[in-house]
Amino acid sequence: MNGRTAHPAPMSVARLEWLRLWRTNRLAALLLLFAIFGLLGPVTAVYLPEIIGLASEQEGFEVTIPDPTPPDGIAQYVGNVSQLGLVAVAAVAAMALAVDARPGLAAFYRTRQSGAASWLLPRWLATTLAAVVGWTVGLLAATYETVVLIGALPLDLVLAGWACWAVYLAFVVAVVALAAGVVRSTVGVTAVAVVGLLAVGAVGAIPPLGRWLPSSLVGAPTGLVQGGLDPGDLLKPGLVTVALTVVALVGAVLLARGREL
Amino acid sequence: MTTDGTVLATHGLVRQYAPGAGVLGVDLAVPRDCVYGLVGPNGAGKTTLLGLLSGLRRPDAGTIDLAVGPDKLAVVPDVPEFERWLTAAEVVALAGTLVGSAPSPARVAAELARVGLAEAADRRVGGFSRGMTQRLALAAANVGDPELVLLDEPSSALDPAGRAAVLDLIAAWAEQATVLLSSHILSDVQRVADQVGVLREGRLVYQGPLQTLLDRYLSPTWRVRVRGGVAPLRDALDATDWVQGVDDLGGGTLLVRTHSLEQGERGLVVVAAAVGAAVVAMVPEEADLESAFLALTDAGDAA
Numbered sequence: 367m368n369g370r371t372a373h374p375a376p377m378s379v380a381r382l383e384w385l386r387l388w389r390t391n392r393l394a395a396l397l398l399l400f401a402i403f404g405l406l407g408p409v410t411a412v413y414l415p416e417i418i419g420l421a422s423e424q425e426g427f428e429v430t431i432p433d434p435t436p437p438d439g440i441a442q443y444v445g446n447v448s449q450l451g452l453v454a455v456a457a458v459a460a461m462a463l464a465v466d467a468r469p470g471l472a473a474f475y476r477t478r479q480s481g482a483a484s485w486l487l488p489r490w491l492a493t494t495l496a497a498v499v500g501w502t503v504g505l506l507a508a509t510y511e512t513v514v515l516i517g518a519l520p521l522d523l524v525l526a527g528w529a530c531w532a533v534y535l536a537f538v539v540a541v542v543a544l545a546a547g548v549v550r551s552t553v554g555v556t557a558v559a560v561v562g563l564l565a566v567g568a569v570g571a572i573p574p575l576g577r578w579l580p581s582s583l584v585g586a587p588t589g590l591v592q593g594g595l596d597p598g599d600l601l602k603p604g605l606v607t608v609a610l611t612v613v614a615l616v617g618a619v620l621l622a623r624g625r626e627l
Numbered sequence: 628m629t630t631d632g633t634v635l636a637t638h639g640l641v642r643q644y645a646p647g648a649g650v651l652g653v654d655l656a657v658p659r660d661c662v663y664g665l666v667g668p669n670g671a672g673k674t675t676l677l678g679l680l681s682g683l684r685r686p687d688a689g690t691i692d693l694a695v696g697p698d699k700l701a702v703v704p705d706v707p708e709f710e711r712w713l714t715a716a717e718v719v720a721l722a723g724t725l726v727g728s729a730p731s732p733a734r735v736a737a738e739l740a741r742v743g744l745a746e747a748a749d750r751r752v753g754g755f756s757r758g759m760t761q762r763l764a765l766a767a768a769n770v771g772d773p774e775l776v777l778l779d780e781p782s783s784a785l786d787p788a789g790r791a792a793v794l795d796l797i798a799a800w801a802e803q804a805t806v807l808l809s810s811h812i813l814s815d816v817q818r819v820a821d822q823v824g825v826l827r828e829g830r831l832v833y834q835g836p837l838q839t840l841l842d843r844y845l846s847p848t849w850r851v852r853v854r855g856g857v858a859p860l861r862d863a864l865d866a867t868d869w870v871q872g873v874d875d876l877g878g879g880t881l882l883v884r885t886h887s888l889e890q891g892e893r894g895l896v897v898v899a900a901a902v903g904a905a906v907v908a909m910v911p912e913e914a915d916l917e918s919a920f921l922a923l924t925d926a927g928d929a930a
Contacts, residue, residue, distance in 0.1 A: 376729060377720035382710075389712035470708030474767070477681055477702040478725035627683040 379484075383462075383492035392458045396500035399454050400447060404507030407443030412515050436519045437591040439512030440505075440527070444588050447504060452538060453560060455497045459542035460555040462489040463618075467552050469627050482622035490543050490615060497535040502528065505587070519591055526597045527587025530604065534583040537607045538563060540614035547621025580607040633694065634659040634775050634805045635680065640689035642675055643829075650675050651829035652689070657775075657822070659694070662801045664820030664837070665809040666920060671826040673809035674705065677779045680807070693775070698726045701773035705780040707764035711753030715744050715763055718752055722767035730770050738766040742796060758789035765796050776800060778808035782815050794819050817916040825923055833923055841914040844922040846871050846884040847891045848912035853879050854905040863902045869894060882912075 387393040415431040422429040465485060466472045475485045505528055512519055538559075545558035570581030582603040589595030635657040643649040650672045657663045665673050678684035680691060681702040693700065709718045716735050723730035730738070739748050742762040747755070752763060761781065768776055781797065782790040790812075798819045800806055810816050816823065816837075823840055825833040833840055853860055857879055864873045864883055869890040874882040885891035891911075899906045 377717055377724045378729075379724075382713075382721060385712065385717075386710070468708050470704050470706045471710070473681075473683060473702060473704040474707070474709060474722070475725070476683060477700070478722065478771075480697070626685060627678065 379488045383488050386462060386489075387492060387496050390461070392461065393496050393499075396454060396458060396496055397503055400451060400500035400504030401507055402504075403446040403451060404443050404504030405511060407441075407446060407508045408439030408511040408515050411438035411442045411512075434516050436512050436517040437588065437593075439508055439516050440519065440524070440591050441588040443504060443508035444527075444531075444585065447501070448584050451501075451504075452563065453556075455493075455500075455535060455538055456542050456559045456563070457552075457556045458496070459490075459493040459539045460546065460552045460559065462493050463539075463543045463546040464550065464552045464555045465489075465546065465622070466550045466625060466627065467555075472627055476627065482619045486543055486546075486618055486622060487615070490539050490618075493542075494536045494539045497539060498532045501531050501535060505531075523590040523597070524587070526600070527590045530583040530586035530590075530600055533604055533607050533611075534580055537580050537611045537614070540611040540618070541566075543618035544614040544621070547618050547625065578602055578606050580610060583607060631656075632659055633657055633692075635694070635807065636692045637680070638690045638692070640676070640679060640691065641687045642679055642684060643687055644675075647828060648672075649829050650679065650686075653826075653829075653831050654834075655680075655824060655831065656834065657805060657807055659805055660801075661822045662797065662806045662808070662820045663822040663824065664816030665807060665824050665826060666813055666816050666916070667809075667811065667826035668924075669811055672829040673811070673826055674779055675829075676826065677702075677777055677807075677809055681777050695774040698728075698771065699774040701768035701771060701776045703761075703764045703768050703776070703778045703781060705783065707760055707767075709752045709760070709763065709767075712751055714749050714751055715739055715755075715766075716748040718763060719766050719770050723770040726771040728771055734770065738770050739763075741769070741799075742766045743792065758785050758792070761785060761789070761793055762796065765793070765800075769800065773804050776804050776806045778806065780810055781808055783810065783812060790815060813916040813920055823916070825920060827924055837916065840923070841916065841919050842888070844919040845914045846886065847888040849883045849885075849891055849895060850876075850908075850910045850912060851881045851883055851895065851899070851906065852908040853881070853899070854907055855879070857881055857904075859902040860899055860904040863898050864895075867894070867898060879907075 411434040415433065418429055418431055463486065465475060479485050505524070509519055509524055541562050542555060542559040545555045545562060549555055549558055566579060567581040570576045570579040576582055580603060583600065586595060586600050590597065633656045635655065637653055637655040640650055640653045640655070643651065653676060665676065667673050675684065679686050713721065716739060719735045719738050720730055736745065736748065739745050742765050744759065744762055744766065747759065752760065755763065778797065782793045785793060794815055797806055797808065808816070820837055822835065823833070823837045824831050857875060861873050861875060861881055864870045869886050871884040871886055876882055883891070883895065895909060
């Protein structure tokens with residue numbers, strides 16, 4: 367018997383969720399993905415005009431693209447993570463929240479924990495924190511590189527944009543939790559959640575509704591630094607997103623409670 | 628809450644999946660401090676019943692009375708699974724923590740040693756064999772000091788050595804908790820259980836002490852070996868009204884089935900003496916649950 371067995375770290379739900387993120391490399395994957403997008407965003411903004419210019423010359427016509435501005439660096443980053451980044455967050459969340467995907471494991475938790483909230487909420491919280499950390503790392507990389515390569519950014523507005531995405535990521539993970547109450551498999555949960563988020567986005571495209579829905583938070587970091595949005599404009603969708611997050615979590619708990627193995 | 632010395636009782640428990648499938652009005656009574664074997668063929672409703680008892684499924688009708696709190700009820704499903712990235716020691720520690728009694732490292736080590744996994748304490752369980760996972764499930768169940776343990780087919784997918792190890796653990800468990808195990812492997816149940824319930828097509832067709840089942844549904848049988856010809860003794864036994872049947876096994880050996888144990892014990896020697904048979908040996912056949920089960924279900928079919 368070695369020292370680890372003699373003195374293992376005390377087990378708790380918090381440690382369980384940390385180990386879930388750490389040992390499965392899900393945290394590392396999120397950090398790496400967002401960091402890559404954060405580093406590539408400003409570089410793309412800087413070199414895109416040159417790339418397009420060279421391509422258009424070879425084709426025999428001229429395309430003039432204006433020089434990049436600092437908001438373009440953030441816009442590129444947000445554009446990238448709005449698609450693949452969110453799908454990655456949904457997949458990582460589904461791996462944690464699809465509790466009933468493995469019946470034997472589900473029985474382990476369901477016969478030991480007093481209610482669905484006790485196993486769903488820690489997983490939602492841990493996955494949300496991991497996603498927010500990933501988003502933060504990427505945004506820091508994008509902001510630093512933008513300042514170095516293009517120019518200064520209004521850091522207070524960058525911070526406001528960060529907060530908008532933090533709230534939105536909590537909503538995304540809550541939608542995944544809700545999807546886990548509808549279907550069981552990890553792939554199915556991911557798919558249902560992504561479709562649900564796309565549906566929210568589609569409804570958000572309707573002008574009067576868009577200003578209220580979570581989807582308006584997705585473009586907030588770009589809109590804020592470009593000057594098209596005021597932080598006050600985001601208060602309503604922010605509150606609606608928080609409310610919908612709570613509703614999704616309550617729904618997820620009720621669905622999990624009502625489900626049989 | 629039960630009041631009659633049972634740790635678990637159900638009353639008219641029903642969970643129907645399709646006409647005739649599921650659990651159809653089961654009145655279970657599990658006495659405290661016993662090993663209760665729930666037997667029946669595949670599809671008889673054993674897993675459904677255990678799912679209802681463990682709270683993983685809900686009944687359509689009927690009630691379940693438990694004399695223990697939820698933190699003192701341990702459930703081991705037929706295919707236990709754990710987080711593949713946890714070590715065996717972490718699984719046991721987590722299991723205890725989740726039921727409100729975070730175990731000490733020494734307790735975790737003791738539980739793993741009890742199931743023969745001391746050397747694997749620091750290994751991640753994703754690489755465990757089926758038998759190791761089953762034993763880990765027993766350790767994870769025991770660490771919460773349960774008063775009632777529900778085991779669904781605990782030995783069905785194991786090799787003979789694995790089955791023997793798991794059955795030994797269950798037998799040892801009976802000293803400190805009530806154990807309810809379901810199995811379609813009747814020899815396993817006979818080895819560890821003192822109470823049995825026989826499920827057939829969702830209904831409990833027998834419930835009580837194992838020995839009573841064996842006595843009630845099995846004809847007492849003796850293997851009688853005689854020197855010389857067996858014909859006189861065979862003919863005399865055939866003509867005796869308390870003898871159910873006589874089979875000539877060859878080699879001077881008869882297999883004699885009687886209606887009652889007492890008739891056989893007292894009468895066989897008398898008949899043998901009456902015909903002058905030289906009895907070399909008269910050995911009672913050991914009763915087994917499988918034969919009793921078949922007799923019981925055959926009786927049900929006949930009815």
